[in-house]
Amino acid sequence: MRKIDLTNFRVATSETARHINRRIVLNLIRSHQPISRADLARHSGLQRSTVSVITEQLITERWVTEGANGHAPRGRRPRFLHLNKERVGIVGINIRPATTRLALANLDGNFVAQESLPTANDPEKFVADLIPRLKNLTQVRSELTCEGIGVSLPGRVDSGSHKLVFAPNLDWHDFDLKTPLEEATGLPVELENAANACALAEIWFGGRSEAAQDLVAVTVSEGIGTGLVLNHQLVRGSTGVAGEFGHITVVENGLKCRCGNQGCWEMYASNSAAVRYYTGSKPTASKPSFDDVLRLAGQGDAKALEAISTMAHYLGVGMAMLVTGLAPDIILVIGEITRLWDQVGPIITRTVAERSQTHAATKIVPTDPSSHPRLLGTIALVLQQHFGAPSVA
Amino acid sequence: MRKIDLTNFRVATSETARHINRRIVLNLIRSHQPISRADLARHSGLQRSTVSVITEQLITERWVTEGANGHAPRGRRPRFLHLNKERVGIVGINIRPATTRLALANLDGNFVAQESLPTANDPEKFVADLIPRLKNLTQVRSELTCEGIGVSLPGRVDSGSHKLVFAPNLDWHDFDLKTPLEEATGLPVELENAANACALAEIWFGGRSEAAQDLVAVTVSEGIGTGLVLNHQLVRGSTGVAGEFGHITVVENGLKCRCGNQGCWEMYASNSAAVRYYTGSKPTASKPSFDDVLRLAGQGDAKALEAISTMAHYLGVGMAMLVTGLAPDIILVIGEITRLWDQVGPIITRTVAERSQTHAATKIVPTDPSSHPRLLGTIALVLQQHFGAPSVA
DNA sequence: GGTATTAGTTCGCGCCACGAACAAAGTCCC
DNA sequence: GGGACTTTGTTCGTGGCGCGAACTAATACC
Numbered sequence A, B: 001m002r003k004i005d006l007t008n009f010r011v012a013t014s015e016t017a018r019h020i021n022r023r024i025v026l027n028l029i030r031s032h033q034p035i036s037r038a039d040l041a042r043h044s045g046l047q048r049s050t051v052s053v054i055t056e057q058l059i060t061e062r063w064v065t066e067g068a069n070g071h072a073p074r075g076r077r078p079r080f081l082h083l084n085k086e087r088v089g090i091v092g093i094n095i096r097p098a099t100t101r102l103a104l105a106n107l108d109g110n111f112v113a114q115e116s117l118p119t120a121n122d123p124e125k126f127v128a129d130l131i132p133r134l135k136n137l138t139q140v141r142s143e144l145t146c147e148g149i150g151v152s153l154p155g156r157v158d159s160g161s162h163k164l165v166f167a168p169n170l171d172w173h174d175f176d177l178k179t180p181l182e183e184a185t186g187l188p189v190e191l192e193n194a195a196n197a198c199a200l201a202e203i204w205f206g207g208r209s210e211a212a213q214d215l216v217a218v219t220v221s222e223g224i225g226t227g228l229v230l231n232h233q234l235v236r237g238s239t240g241v242a243g244e245f246g247h248i249t250v251v252e253n254g255l256k257c258r259c260g261n262q263g264c265w266e267m268y269a270s271n272s273a274a275v276r277y278y279t280g281s282k283p284t285a286s287k288p289s290f291d292d293v294l295r296l297a298g299q300g301d302a303k304a305l306e307a308i309s310t311m312a313h314y315l316g317v318g319m320a321m322l323v324t325g326l327a328p329d330i331i332l333v334i335g336e337i338t339r340l341w342d343q344v345g346p347i348i349t350r351t352v353a354e355r356s357q358t359h360a361a362t363k364i365v366p367t368d369p370s371s372h373p374r375l376l377g378t379i380a381l382v383l384q385q386h387f388g389a390p391s392v393a
Numbered sequence C: 001g002g003t004a005t006t007a008g009t010t011c012g013c014g015c016c017a018c019g020a021a022c023a024a025a026g027t028c029c030c
Numbered sequence D: 001g002g003g004a005c006t007t008t009g010t011t012c013g014t015g016g017c018g019c020g021a022a023c024t025a026a027t028a029c030c
Helices: A016-032 A037-044 A048-059 A121-136 A178-185 A194-205 A271-279 A290-298 A302-326 A336-355 A374-386 B016-033 B037-044 B050-060 B123-137 B178-185 B194-205 B271-279 B292-299 B302-326 B336-355 B372-388
Strands: A062-069 A079-083 A088-093 A101-105 A110-116 A146-153 A162-168 A188-192 A215-220 A224-230 A330-335 A363-366 B062-071 B077-084 B087-094 B099-105 B111-118 B147-151 B164-166 B189-193 B216-220 B224-232 B331-335 B363-366
Touching: A016 A037, A016 A048, A016 A079, A016 A178, A016 A374, A016 B016, A016 B164, A037 A048, A037 A079, A048 A062, A062 B016, A088 A121, A101 A121, A101 A302, A101 A374, A110 A224, A121 A178, A146 A178, A146 A194, A146 A330, A162 B331, A178 A188, A178 B224, A188 A194, A188 A374, A194 A215, A194 A224, A194 A330, A194 A374, A215 A302, A224 A302, A224 B224, A224 B292, A271 A302, A271 A336, A290 A336, A302 A336, A336 A363, A374 B224, B016 B050, B016 B164, B016 B372, B037 B050, B037 B077, B050 B331, B062 B123, B087 B123, B087 B372, B099 B123, B099 B372, B111 B123, B123 B178, B147 B178, B147 B194, B147 B372, B178 B189, B189 B194, B189 B331, B189 B372, B194 B216, B194 B224, B194 B331, B194 B336, B194 B372, B216 B302, B271 B292, B271 B302, B292 B336, B302 B336, B336 B363
Parallel strands: A088 A146, A146 A188, A215 A330, A330 A363, B087 B147, B147 B189, B216 B331, B331 B363
Antiparallel strands: A062 A079, A088 A101, A101 A110, A215 A224, B062 B077, B087 B099, B099 B111, B216 B224
């Protein structure tokens, strides 16, 4: 039950009912396609007549296409409806400290074009690098007209000013990325934190969580980010900085973190932490990358395995807090670490079980990195504007 | 933006628009009363004609009464509308380990009758004690017909089975409280965790947070409970155990907690913890109560002040995590500790500021114990069924 | 007492979901 | 091959609802 926000609500008009039912029908087609009008009526509870009118509207607006006839054991054959995945193209941009990846996707979340570029240290230069590639990308497939750009980045964005307000692992300060991109492309731009984007990707494209009302995405890379979906909704906080569990204290008087605090979770459970565990305190000439450590651990190197285990332990320590405090249905782990899930998963699960006694039944699952969850999330960001629940009251 | 839950949604009918607008008008009357129809139209954006029809309905259903005429500098005088606070009575029950308090309230949240009884150790006996008093209470004021019972308790309740699933500070196990109360009284019963109830009380009756979309209530007593309201909505988790931040680990290998874990927040920041700090490790013949410690600290006793300060420090430690992770607009502190807020507040605020660097602008505020937030929350629990946003799509 | 102003009501219109009746297009069985 | 049956999809009249223009009511000011 939600309280009506009397400072920001919408009354119902005579068209509200149609808006709502249209969304429901559109979503049912998306998730059950191919599906007949009669089945839509059965699934939705609407009358067949109403479904007919709505689908006719959706067809004329090209959201839905009528395909082949289906087969039925008895009676007239149903006419199948499909989501028109070519209706709009969406550009996704995934900014990471080292490289930025951009892609053009259709409504299915399939990427029809991709490319990447190094992320410039200077945000102004970055924008200058990005814009020509962006313009090029939107014209790769002429039949797929682009209608929006989604951006994921390792930081939090103030929804009012559109400026980066918290991004310790990306050395940009108070930069407004939205406005220049919108002006250059003429397309609406949505910015979102990478972990939030991963959560959205799972919600909208993940097979596993149709019914998951509460989900936490944990991105493990140079730092740790968390994206919260609670009651089927992204939790951003009124200033956009909700979800920074990566910077909660897990070690009293611990290592200094870039955020200014001490003993943050990400100082002990991120990729950088594992590298530190591996190299030890002694300064070495050539610092290995996390990929190196991961590869060595996979080959059975004892020191590397030890480092990864310590990292996994601390991942468990932090996730135990998430399980205790939020009791989500699913914790989704995103990052290179998932490549060694056979070793890492059991350690995390055990640590969480030891430290959380609240009867929460949270499943901790890795994501396949080849699915590009950060990038897919940016697509979901734009997609949800057409498929999300209409805001009412 | 919410995703439509295709396993559990409601289509719009021709009456949906009215449902929505009715709720909006009812809420506007509740928060702006006395208010004229014309002002309702201005605030809502609905046409005056539509407002007239809706208010007429609300008046015939006795939710609203028409009062005196207002004054206007020019033109016809408005006819003021009021919420009919005597429309229904709600019974609230606040169960705490030692005593249970019950009250009858009207729609304003004013208690018209109250009483309390000791909480029996055996839940069956407790129910037997409670029922006659409950029946008595519902008949105190014959003009106020009771329509529901709200219950707050120090534990989590599974919304499916209605059984207590996590209540380490209340020695009842797997007990179904809802069914016997409903059968005895014939009224619908809603169970809710005490911290969640406090959060609801603030949302529905607190003056300060009309626009607070994210709020965390922290109840500090024998243990620590947290109630989360995010995106204007209570976060319960699918099994009802979300919000147990009282049992996150704040001290590695710390003291054993009743929950089975070690080093839980509530072992270091609850009232019991402060008593432990005061008495030290040595076993004393007569253990002081937390009230004693609090009184001594108020009188300037150094050892008591030290104990309270340590408790306050640990309250800050835990709240820093809440601020970092959830960035709520408000953290609401409930408990006896608020009586010494002048001493305690600054310590908490400083600790939180030191440990949370994420630019969250959370206000930490104490509640007045005389407002009975736990009890008021149970009223809100029933009230929101009439005033909450209609569930749609 | 006329004019201006504001409050509240009446009424016709268009949007919408409902549901009964109907048309379309199959299968099954004699 | 043709009638009975079944299922799909459409048509159309009905009632709920919000809109907005026109209208009535009530008051202040000049």
